[in-house]
Amino acid sequence: MLKNIVFTEKPEEEALKERLKSAREKLFSQQMQIKEHKLPVLVLVEGWGTAGKGSAIGQMIQNIDPRFFKVATMDQPTEEESRKPFLCRYFTKLPEAGKFMLLDSGWMDEVTRKCLHGEMDKKTYEQRIGSIRRFERQLTDNGYLVMKFFFHISEKEQKKRIAALKKDIDTSWRVSENDRWQNKHYKKCEEVFGQYMEDTNAPSAPWYIIDSKSKKWAELQILETLTQGIEIAMQNRNMAVPLLQNVFPLQKMPKLSEIPLDDKFMEEEEYKEELDRLQKHLGELHNRLYRKRVPVIIAYEGWDAAGKGGNIKRITGALDPRGYEVHPIASPEPHEKARHYLWRFWTRLPKTGHVAIFDRTWYGRVMVERLEGFCSENDWKRAYNEINEFEKELHDWGAVIIKFWVQIDKDTQLARFNDRQNTPGKQWKITEEDWRNREKWDEYEVAVDEMIQKTSTTYAPWYILESVDKKYARIKALKIVIEELEKVLG
16 A cells, blocks of 8 residues: 555645645534534554654644543553453543544554564464454444544655754654664565555545655645544434344354253252362362463353342352452443443453453343343344454453353242342342333343344353252352363363
8 A cells, every 4th residue: 555655746835724724623613513423533643653643643633622632642562451452452542422532553553563573473463453354343333433544754754854853862762763673674664564554444444644744734634534534424423334244153052931940959068069169179270360361251141130149259259359350230331331332341351360250241232222222223233243253352362251141030030029129138139120121021031032142152152050049050150160261271
């Protein structure tokens, strides 16, 4: 994309000034429309060292109310960030609806730098490219405007700028080792940058190459492109997004009505012996997990009063409290609701060697949000594939993913609801919403069956915990967790 680029001719000075004035005014007026339409705008600014990325961002934000934007410089990942999935630090930077986020370098710089310095093989590169394509497509599918700019200058121009900056003691610090390395290996960089942009160029998130030889001309190009992108995005806000076919390998799963519950019971004495034995074993595995830096994600879904809390308690009772965290997931807070629905789960992922346990999960999208009308039909139908992609990302990172559906029947739920209602110490556990959800049992069962069928992948399968007898369900969960961890630890 870079070698054969032909730029539009720079306008005369007077015309440049007029167009700049017009573009600045347009962006200034659009910010209120963005807020009104709740359009989140993510601007990624990549390019050659000394090409003027920082200056352009500085000029751009002069036209936006400071309350409506944030700017982040994405340096190479820290040791802590390296212990999370590749995309995690970018997902956490997503703007709220109606606001801008401007990134000075990002996932392109991270990937191409590793390629150029021999820190990434071809297989990993292809995996990263797949992740980036899915990431950018998910953002645009979920209503984000993603604008990607590459600031381009020639080898000669870069060399000239490096020399000029180095001459002045007050600007020499702006020339990094990487800038000098780029100029020394310009042809190699040009090839890698160009290939990356070809590999990640998409109709919904295309690359815009900016002729950066002139500061004002670069500003005009980026402003006119950005304002046009905003205009089109606002026109397309209510368009349905095409649904994608599932490409991930699925496991055949039974319907909830086909799962026998009557014979799944355990005697108290056997339960206590098994609980003690399995918890000790899980505790030993947890130490090995930490040493081998294996991340673990355990997700719980199930009927109200099915026994998720008690089940989680028996898992955590075996773990070192410094190495796990339980995330009770309730209705999203306003700042969570204003972002991609997976944002609040990306921000809760464990680092390598740690365990994250989710009491309710991202599957709310295809259950409660679907049935209560909190998202559109297009949103929840699209979510099956998006969730499979999310879990594939975690699997490729090296995470063990264990998903439990805690199953009971309607009579058992009613008995437990009544017990909670009539026991003072348990009344906090029962709410009006629980009773309302119970009235929609049949609708929820249809949604859960579809969810399990469409998201039980070979790399993140669903496990059903028969929980009419909570003791049986707890022991089964412990055995499954141990079995899955042993597969990874050997």
